[in-house]
Each structure stands twice: as C-alpha cells, then as structure tokens.
Amino acid sequence: MVRKFTYGSLEETKVSEHGEILKISHEKFDATVSTFGGQVLSWHPKPYSPIFWCSSNTPLDGSKAIRGGIPICWPWFGDFQGKGNHGFARNHAWLVKHIKFERDVVELVLVLFGTELSDAWPAGFKLVQTLRFSDTFSQEITYTNIGSDIQRFSHALHNYFQVSTPGQTIIPELKEVWFDDKISERQGCPPQELRNLEGPVDRIYHFDNTVTLIDKGLGRAIEISKFNAGQWIVWNPGEDLASTMSDIHPGGEQEFVCVEAGNTNWLEVEPEQSVSFGQQIKVYNL
Numbered sequence: 001m002v003r004k005f006t007y008g009s010l011e012e013t014k015v016s017e018h019g020e021i022l023k024i025s026h027e028k029f030d031a032t033v034s035t036f037g038g039q040v041l042s043w044h045p046k047p048y049s050p051i052f053w054c055s056s057n058t059p060l061d062g063s064k065a066i067r068g069g070i071p072i073c074w075p076w077f078g079d080f081q082g083k084g085n086h087g088f089a090r091n092h093a094w095l096v097k098h099i100k101f102e103r104d105v106v107e108l109v110l111v112l113f114g115t116e117l118s119d120a121w122p123a124g125f126k127l128v129q130t131l132r133f134s135d136t137f138s139q140e141i142t143y144t145n146i147g148s149d150i151q152r153f154s155h156a157l158h159n160y161f162q163v164s165t166p167g168q169t170i171i172p173e174l175k176e177v178w179f180d181d182k183i184s185e186r187q188g189c190p191p192q193e194l195r196n197l198e199g200p201v202d203r204i205y206h207f208d209n210t211v212t213l214i215d216k217g218l219g220r221a222i223e224i225s226k227f228n229a230g231q232w233i234v235w236n237p238g239e240d241l242a243s244t245m246s247d248i249h250p251g252g253e254q255e256f257v258c259v260e261a262g263n264t265n266w267l268e269v270e271p272e273q274s275v276s277f278g279q280q281i282k283v284y285n286l
C-alpha cells in the first residue's frame with residue numbers, strides 16, 4: 001500500500017507475519033525501516049550515496065536478526081548467560097505508533113513492549129524509538145522499566161556503514177583512546193592507532209565524544225554523536241570470519257564498517273523510571 005503526503009510517500013510491504021518494510025520517499029532523502037527489529041535498513045540523503053549497508057543475503061522474514069542498517073542491541077550487548085548475542089529487541093516485531101511527514105523531516109515512532117521475552121531477562125519493559133530522517137539523522141530510544149524490581153541493561157545502536165572499502169577508512173578521534181580488544185580478549189589496552197579499518201577488527205573504545213568515519217575512497221565523512229552511551233564499538237569480521245557467516249553476501253565484508261554507539265557496561269533503572277539513549281548522524285564531502 002502506498003500513502004501520499006504533501007512532502008513524500010510511504011510504501012508499506014508486508015514481508016511475513018513478523019513485520020513490514022516501510023519505504024519512505026521524500027524530496028530530500030529516501031529511507032527504509034523494518035518493523036521486525038524496529039530496524040533502520042537504509043537512509044539516503046540526497047545528493048550523497050546511501051549511508052547504511054545491508055547484506056543481500058540477510059533474510060527479512062523474521063527468521064533471524066537482519067544483518068544491515070542499524071540493528072538494536074538491547075537489553076544486552078554481546079553474549080549474556082549463553083542466551084544469544086545482543087539481546088532480543090532486534091528479533092521482535094515493533095509497532096508503528098506514528099509517522100509524520102514535514103517539509104524537511106520525516107519522524108517515525110516505533111514501540112516494543114512486553115514481559116518474559118527472554119528467560120535471561122524476563123522483566124516488563126517498554127521501548128519507544130523515535131527516528132528523524134532529514135539531511136541529518138537522529139535516533140532516540142527511551143526504555144521504561146514497567147516491572148517492580150531494579151533492572152540492568154546494556155545496549156548498542158549497531159550501525160553498518162556503507163564504505164568504499166574498509167582499507168580506505170579511518171576514525172581519527174579514536175587513535176588516542178583506550179580500548180578492549182574482543183579478538184585477543186584483552187581489556188584495557190592502551191591507545192594503538194589502526195592504519196585503517198580492514199578486518200578482522202573488534203574493539204570497544206571507551207569514549208564519550210563524537211567520532212568521524214572518514215572514507216577516502218568515497219570522499220565522504222560520516223560524523224556520529226551519541227548520548228548516554230560511553231563506548232564506540234568498531235567491528236569488521238574480515239574475510240575468514242565473514243566467509244563462515246551465511247547472512248553476509250560474498251565479499252560483503254569489503255563494503256561495510258560497523259561503528260556502534262553503545263553502552264557495554266550495565267546501567268540500572270528503578271521501577272517506573274525511564275532512561276533514554278541515542279545518536280545523531282551527519283554527512284559531508286571531504
């Protein structure tokens with residue numbers, strides 16, 4: 001179904017019983033969002049080329065988390081009690097609360113709530129996600145603890161950025177930052193500059209400030225700021241690991257770099273309290 005608005009249109013396509021793909025067309029940008037996972041799949045602010053990468057081999061039918069765009073890792077980052085990587089928010093269908101088309105921006109609000117969605121994390125919760133697509137992009141998620149006990153959670157907005165090739169990209173702000181190296185399992189590593197982001201790389205940097213993904217091949221910079229998130233996670237699997245991952249199309253690891261805005265340590269939330277976290281993304285030519 002296609003709905004027309006003054007400044008653009010929305011095409012809704014049901015892909016399975018688990019969700020729909022929402023295709024937003026606006027004079028200034030295009031974007032795609034999957035209700036399964038509440039996941040941004042693309043954002044294409046004109047005249048730049050598309051900002052996010054999405055695998056051509058990833059199923060969109062709800063059978064597993066979608067590999068691409070911005071998977072939402074919540075209520076935990078990484079593994080937790082052997083209950084799977086990155087929590088369950090990316091594996092459930094979110095509801096569309098509202099969509100608003102304006103002259104310069106499209107705002108989309110999605111909601112996920114429930115109790116006992118995982119044995120490891122059975123508490124009642126509500127997540128409200130506000131996406132604002134424009135010539136910039138912003139994403140904010142508010143978590144409300146609707147249970148009667150204090151809850152802990154961690155999170156990451158797992159951005160898959162489309163790049164010319166990881167070997168042509170750098171993040172200058174991280175060269176003097178301490179990090180945990182997930183590959184060697186060493187924590188608290190002193191700053192060590194990467195020549196480029198060619199994989200395998202899997203690091204958690206402890207840094208609050210804005211970072212810039214410089215892509216010399218595309219001649220483009222992506223500036224990412226975050227709030228209520230103390231870490232940046234930089235990940236690319238490299239060829240050997242990627243070749244074992246059926247949801248990365250052949251050679252796909254040469255097309256993206258993940259720069260994730262996260263909080264990999266637990267945060268605590270009192271009953272009936274809310275906590276928000278999010279990010280803002282800007283693009284410019286070098």
Ligand SMILES: O=P(O)(O)OC[C@H]1O[C@@H](O)[C@H](O)[C@@H](O)[C@@H]1O
Pocket residue numbers: 085086158182202203233235260
């Ligand atoms: O395959 P998943 O669960 O989407 O995770 C992908 C990667 O996500 C990154 O955030 C982690 O640091 C990596 O260790 C992990 O491999």
